[in-house]
Amino acid sequence: MDNKEQIQLETLLDLLVLEASEKLSQQQREELNSLLDVFPEYTPDYFHKTTALAQVGFYLEDDFNNETLPLHIRKKILYRQKQELGQSTVLDFLNLEKDIIHSAIQVSEASHLL
Amino acid sequence: MSQSVGNKTEARKEHLLLMSTDNTDSILKLIAKGEDRAFNLLIEKYGNLVWSIGRKFLYKESDVEDAVQEVFIAIWKAAEKFDHTKASEVTFISMIARRRFIDYLRKVSKHRNLQSIDEDNGQELFKESILNESTDLQLIKDAIGTLEIEDQELLKLSIYQGYSHSEIAKLLNIPLGTVKTRIRRNLIKLKGLFDIKQQATVIELNNG
Numbered sequence: 376m377d378n379k380e381q382i383q384l385e386t387l388l389d390l391l392v393l394e395a396s397e398k399l400s401q402q403q404r405e406e407l408n409s410l411l412d413v414f415p416e417y418t419p420d421y422f423h424k425t426t427a428l429a430q431v432g433f434y435l436e437d438d439f440n441n442e443t444l445p446l447h448i449r450k451k452i453l454y455r456q457k458q459e460l461g462q463s464t465v466l467d468f469l470n471l472e473k474d475i476i477h478s479a480i481q482v483s484e485a486s487h488l489l
Numbered sequence: 490m491s492q493s494v495g496n497k498t499e500a501r502k503e504h505l506l507l508m509s510t511d512n513t514d515s516i517l518k519l520i521a522k523g524e525d526r527a528f529n530l531l532i533e534k535y536g537n538l539v540w541s542i543g544r545k546f547l548y549k550e551s552d553v554e555d556a557v558q559e560v561f562i563a564i565w566k567a568a569e570k571f572d573h574t575k576a577s578e579v580t581f582i583s584m585i586a587r588r589r590f591i592d593y594l595r596k597v598s599k600h601r602n603l604q605s606i607d608e609d610n611g612q613e614l615f616k617e618s619i620l621n622e623s624t625d626l627q628l629i630k631d632a633i634g635t636l637e638i639e640d641q642e643l644l645k646l647s648i649y650q651g652y653s654h655s656e657i658a659k660l661l662n663i664p665l666g667t668v669k670t671r672i673r674r675n676l677i678k679l680k681g682l683f684d685i686k687q688q689a690t691v692i693e694l695n696n697g
Contacts, residue, residue: 389673392673396591422680443536444540
């Protein structure tokens, strides 16, 4: 590999890292595509799996991470899935609204206690 | 409190080793088969992980709420594409979640400030839902452990916390080129380690 190719490869790898961790600009996207033509053994998702695995690794090692999915979000997700399936009803929607209001009241009461 | 965290960490490490050999059926396969309860199971098992990733990437609570809903619907729709010989379930889910959050992050262009990096809420841990995954979680931990502490921190800021390379350069007061080079070098190293493991798993599956 000559110098020019080496520089191109490093640029390609930088762009692939960015692709896996940030959103590329249009210009970067075009540059990435043209470099992928030069190095067809690489794919746009070259680092996706690595970053996903590392994400999980850091999550499991983070002793102070205590994020839990709020109940009202869980219900919203289930409602959205039902919508997608065309199975949601007015009653589902009203129950969801009731749950959201209930959660908001609980949060408000808890903040008063602090 | 530190003793409580230490005990929890030890218990989780033990759990990780046990779970790495677990062979439970994939929830994504159940979803693809159209099992009614499967989507609930998915949220039950991975809800905390996805929520946690979202909270790292996005600053506003309302953005996290919207994005997390989108992520789960995207996972549900993509379940058919899941292939356990290419990636474990948790990896597949994490990949989809990352893509969605990165898209969302750039759309809203807002990020937490530096103070939140060291934020310590000091509460109990709730990660058990993910630990039933039949993937070699110990390998991930070991692979990250092979990196220099400073490099782990850089990757953590980029991959786990969702900071851009420019933001990291500013936060740590180091040149952007250095940030890029070190992140690239370490991702290549991690990829090498993960790929070796994957090849071994595929051979194992083919023989077994």
